[in-house]
Amino acid sequence: MFVKVYKYHIQNDKVNEYISIQERAAEIYGKYLDFNTIYLQSKEDSTKWMEITKYKNEEEYHKSINLINEEDDIQDLFKAFQTLLSSEKREISEEDFVEMKEINSC
Template sequence: MHIKLYQYHIRPENEQELLLIQQKAGQIYRKYIDVHTKMLKNMIDETKWTEISFFKSVEDYQNKLPLINSNPDIQELYRRFESLLISDIVEEDYEDWL
């Protein structure tokens, strides 16, 4: 299993927009690839969010990502997402061992 972890900060007043963007993006991703995503909001820093996405394999992720990124709707959603950010995005890759 391949796991992508993203951490970023947004203003609290943009939470509903973030969740709407993530919901729409998830629908697009699932047209191309089997993915399950968890959205976590930090309990101490209300601006900090962690997104964890689970994919079948790194190969599956790498093969399908170009198709997903070529979708004009996903490009527009990413632009909207970027407009919400008040920090850089921290991106990490993991593999499941258990």
């Protein structure tokens, strides 16, 4: 599995808008890709979020992301997302990973 990890800071009073944007973006991504995303909010800094998305493979991701980015709606959603970022910490970090193993309890 190919995994994308994003870290960013969302204003505390904008969390509902953030979730709504992510849900709408997921609808667009779902037209092109199979994926699974989890959103994590830090217990120590409530503005800090981590987004972890798993894709079947990196090739499928790269093939589809260009089509996704051409969607006007995804561009509008990203602009709206950027307005939710904390004014003190506006950076978005992005990293790529390969899932080596997943263990689940029964």
